[in-house]
Amino acid sequence: MIYVINNSNDPFFNHAAEEYLMNNFDEEVFMLWINKPSILIGRNQNTISEINLDYVKENNILVVRRLSGGGTVFNDLGNMNFSFITYRDTSNTQIKNGFEKFAIPVIQALKSLGVNAEFTGRNDITIEGKKFSGNAQYYQKDKLLHHGTILYDCDMSKLSLALKSKPIKFIDKSVKSVASRVTNIVDHIKEDMDLLSFREYLKNYVIQTHNIKTLYEFNKDDLREIDKIAKTRFETWEWNYGKSPNYRYNNSIKYPSGVIEYYLDVEGGYISNIAIYGDFFGEKDISELERNLIGVKHDIKELKNVLDKLNINDYISGLSSKEFIGDLLDIKII
Secondary structure (H helix, E strand, C coil), rough: CCCEEEECCCHHCCCHHHHHHHHHHHCEECCCCCCCCCEEEEECCHHHHHHHHHHHHCCCCEEEECCCCCCCCCECCCEEEEEEEEECCCCCCHHCCCHHHHHHHHHHHCCCCCCEEECCCCEEEEEECCEEEEEEEEEEHHHHHHEEEEEEECCCCHCCCCHHHHHHHHCCCCCCCCCCCCCCCHHCCCCCCCCCHHHHHHHHHHHHCCCEEEEEEEEEHHHHHHHHHHHHHHHHHHHHHCCCCCCEEEEEEECCCEEEEEEEEEEEEEEEEEEEEECCCCCCCCCCHHHHCCCCCCHHHHHHEEEEEEEHHCCCCCCCCHHHHHHHHHCCCC
16 A cells, blocks of 8 residues: 655545546555545535535635545535545455445544544444544445545534535435534544644554555656546536436525526436426516526526526516526525
8 A cells, every 4th residue: 555645735636636546556545635625525416405505606615526425525624535545355345345444544543642533324433423524435446445534623614504505495316415413623632733733643643554665746647647637527517516416496486576486407417497487577488588598507607698698577577687597596696
């Protein structure tokens, strides 16, 4: 096993790095990495039903879909992620590839610092019953990627606001995140340690216990290939939003001009069907507006491009394009 040095705070790069290492390195890998404020979406989740889109856009929080399944997590510069990339053990998959196997080094490192961490449930690490680490896995051919978050000194208020979604408006079969009581490690540790000091401690602990001899730093060729993966997958709307499971979105809003009900079917991130009802007035037939929205991304930028070419007042008197687009996405546009 090798330790890969990764000081990037870019979540797109960091997820691309995992994919690159998985596909191009024969050695097993351990890596620690820290993201700037971002939300990591599970592979099988509906992105916009998991996040507070208003808050995310206002605070420039990046959104990236992981390779692995599981629930949504919030990252900032107060928490850390760890990755193990290993070969799958097909002789006893239940034990060898289990989540607990990869959580144990983190648990033992914390116990050596006097923190009573333990593995609970299917994929969580907790302190006094409160979760500080969620774990997920991704399989590819003979390789296994196991990664997890570590809440060390995360801004809990931002975590709560960023993940405060309104799922009642979304009808789908996506994997839903489960709310849980969470805690920061810094509230339980006796040593005066910031996140970077803790990262160094955890790094050295795993290097020693796993007898890691090689520390590897990405070269120019590695960086070029990782950047290519980031740009073609992890930075794209198609991956982060378009890969959401098909869903139905409903919204009902009372405006001064009347009540409007929105019904959308979204497939692959694109509006496949839309119906707009209400007691509003308009000179033109609402079905013409509906036809113009079929095949358009369920996304603020693409919807704005369409509405810029139309006069929404022709169809719904007294309504602005900003209000219309905002309520098609359940966000407030300033």
